[in-house]
Amino acid sequence: MTPSTSATVDSAPATPVRVALLNDYEVVAHGLAAMMRRYDHQIEVVELSAGLGVHEHVDVALYDTFAQVQGDRVDLEDLVADGDIGHVVVFSWNVAPTVVRAALDRGVHGYLSKTLPAGQLVECILAIARGRVIVDTGEDDRIAGGDWPGREEGLTAREAEVLALITQGLSNNDIAERTGVSINSVKSYIRSAYRRIGVTTRPTAILWGIEHGFRPDHMRVRNPHIPGSSR
Amino acid sequence: MTPSTSATVDSAPATPVRVALLNDYEVVAHGLAAMMRRYDHQIEVVELSAGLGVHEHVDVALYDTFAQVQGDRVDLEDLVADGDIGHVVVFSWNVAPTVVRAALDRGVHGYLSKTLPAGQLVECILAIARGRVIVDTGEDDRIAGGDWPGREEGLTAREAEVLALITQGLSNNDIAERTGVSINSVKSYIRSAYRRIGVTTRPTAILWGIEHGFRPDHMRVRNPHIPGSSR
DNA sequence: CCCGGCCTCACCCGCAGGGGTGTAGACAGC
DNA sequence: GCTGTCTACACCCCTGCGGGTGAGGCCGGG
Numbered sequence: 088m089t090p091s092t093s094a095t096v097d098s099a100p101a102t103p104v105r106v107a108l109l110n111d112y113e114v115v116a117h118g119l120a121a122m123m124r125r126y127d128h129q130i131e132v133v134e135l136s137a138g139l140g141v142h143e144h145v146d147v148a149l150y151d152t153f154a155q156v157q158g159d160r161v162d163l164e165d166l167v168a169d170g171d172i173g174h175v176v177v178f179s180w181n182v183a184p185t186v187v188r189a190a191l192d193r194g195v196h197g198y199l200s201k202t203l204p205a206g207q208l209v210e211c212i213l214a215i216a217r218g219r220v221i222v223d224t225g226e227d228d229r230i231a232g233g234d235w236p237g238r239e240e241g242l243t244a245r246e247a248e249v250l251a252l253i254t255q256g257l258s259n260n261d262i263a264e265r266t267g268v269s270i271n272s273v274k275s276y277i278r279s280a281y282r283r284i285g286v287t288t289r290p291t292a293i294l295w296g297i298e299h300g301f302r303p304d305h306m307r308v309r310n311p312h313i314p315g316s317s318r
Numbered sequence: 319m320t321p322s323t324s325a326t327v328d329s330a331p332a333t334p335v336r337v338a339l340l341n342d343y344e345v346v347a348h349g350l351a352a353m354m355r356r357y358d359h360q361i362e363v364v365e366l367s368a369g370l371g372v373h374e375h376v377d378v379a380l381y382d383t384f385a386q387v388q389g390d391r392v393d394l395e396d397l398v399a400d401g402d403i404g405h406v407v408v409f410s411w412n413v414a415p416t417v418v419r420a421a422l423d424r425g426v427h428g429y430l431s432k433t434l435p436a437g438q439l440v441e442c443i444l445a446i447a448r449g450r451v452i453v454d455t456g457e458d459d460r461i462a463g464g465d466w467p468g469r470e471e472g473l474t475a476r477e478a479e480v481l482a483l484i485t486q487g488l489s490n491n492d493i494a495e496r497t498g499v500s501i502n503s504v505k506s507y508i509r510s511a512y513r514r515i516g517v518t519t520r521p522t523a524i525l526w527g528i529e530h531g532f533r534p535d536h537m538r539v540r541n542p543h544i545p546g547s548s549r
Numbered sequence: 550c551c552c553g554g555c556c557t558c559a560c561c562c563g564c565a566g567g568g569g570t571g572t573a574g575a576c577a578g579c
Numbered sequence: 580g581c582t583g584t585c586t587a588c589a590c591c592c593c594t595g596c597g598g599g600t601g602a603g604g605c606c607g608g609g
Contacts, residue, residue, distance in 0.1 A: 230555095243555065256521040259596070271558050278597070279555095288565090289596075290487040293524050460576070460585065474585065490566070502588050509567070510585095519595090520566070 103131035104216040107141045110151035111303035118234025126209040135308040146216045148172045152179040154251035167194035174215050181267030182224035200225030236300040246280035254296030334362035335447040338372045341382040342534035349465025357440040366539040377447045379403045383410040385482035398425035405446050412498035413455040431456030467531040477511035485527030
């Protein structure tokens with residue numbers, strides 16, 4: 088695994104940091120929100136949004152890359168250039184140094200691994216809100232939390248992401264590039280995903296995906312109600 | 319081309335024959351209706367319906383096989399057994415003798431080629447309504463009329479049907495069997511259809527189809543208004 | 550410790566799909 | 580007559596996909 092760069096944090100700010108959670112799959116954005124509910128005195132989730140940019144000023148826009156396709160809708164540059172966003176943070180599995188470097192070069196102020204536990208994720212967000220630039224690639228391979236389409240059907244996060252990209256029409260090679268894993272790993276995920284959902288061909292997988300929430304949503308939720316939140 | 323069996327007709331009945339037009343694609347059902355509008359003193363289109371069976375008594379149910387997949391929704395046997403249907407007529411491109419024989423064995427009272435001009439089609443329907451059993455396989459390869467999804471985008475009827483079946487997830491071999499043409503012909507239609515809609519892979523073709531009306535509809539229209547009809 | 554699950558990767562192999570080329574017949578329009 | 584379009588079919592070739600097999604590391608639970 089790539090070397091980890093951990094963040095150090097001073098103290099909690101007096102005012103919660105306003106955060107927008109960005110991803111084209113509503114269930115992913117909601118899963119992120121649920122992940123942070125224990126930290127709602129430090130983090131105020133004010134918006135869940137797809138690739139629509141943000142609607143109001145936020146301190147941090149946390150951009151979850153689940154099944155995002157480059158060039159689709161809002162790109163990182165658009166987010167970075169958006170005057171309503173204080174800091175753009177990428178939240179991704181793909182922590183290859185070249186990808187991280189490319190994102191930083193485009194002006195993001197944080198690049199965080201999906202394997203970070205919630206507490207560490209929140210610490211990084213707070214530090215970034217204070218002006219730090221944080222790269223934290225995590226310690227292991229397993230996603231720490233969150234939600235994704237197909238979870239109820241038993242798909243792992245990786246299987247779901249690969250299936251979501253299949254549903255968007257990408258080839259195996261495209262998916263390997265997008266996710267940063269090898270073509271062989273992509274095929275392995277496809278195999279296991281197909282077995283799990285009971286299909287054997289790509290066309291039937293696409294149709295299954297379309298019928299089971301794997302089409303990207305285009306939604307915005309303002310001041311979302313987060314179950315279990317103290318507010 | 320297969321030998322043609324032409325119908326002979328006595329005289330128009332005093333009361334219009336009540337006809338339901340059955341196909342899963344609304345545009346196909348509407349196209350059939352438009353095809354018959356010149357004959358609305360003889361033919362009364364009382365229903366456009368997908369694979370939902372008929373809702374009221376009709377003399378003839380004209381079942382257009384465009385992109386129908388066996389086993390989907392209503393089968394021929396269901397239609398033949400439906401007490402509300404006087405006679406079931408199949409309207410299809412696939413006029414292979416084995417297919418025609420199979421349909422007749424299942425109780426349909428007519429099997430008509432899509433290459434029949436509207437007038438001949440109507441004559442056959444009238445004769446069937448009077449109790450005749452008619453098989454008319456037509457004289458040439460070109461569809462005479464009607465409408466289909468993708469027509470506005472320049473797809474021929476054959477290309478559209480193949481694309482509709484692709485959009486339903488069928489393999490090339492499945493499509494060859496469904497349509498009664500060879501695998502090589504299917505590939506030719508795929509090639510030309512892809513060129514026309516600007517895609518190069520099956521997944522992108524499926525997604526294109528879904529965005530352009532190639533998903534089967536599940537609708538019923540009662541007493542449809544047919545443009546140009548005298549009633 | 551063992552096992553199962555998840556992530557990751559490799560390699561082998563056969564087949565489906567899609568690119569190309571060509572042929573033929575029917576029909577309509579110029 | 581020629582050309583273009585539509586339907587139909589053939590054959591060649593290559594690549595992508597999906598089935599199989601196997602391997603390794605990490606983590607959590609019994």
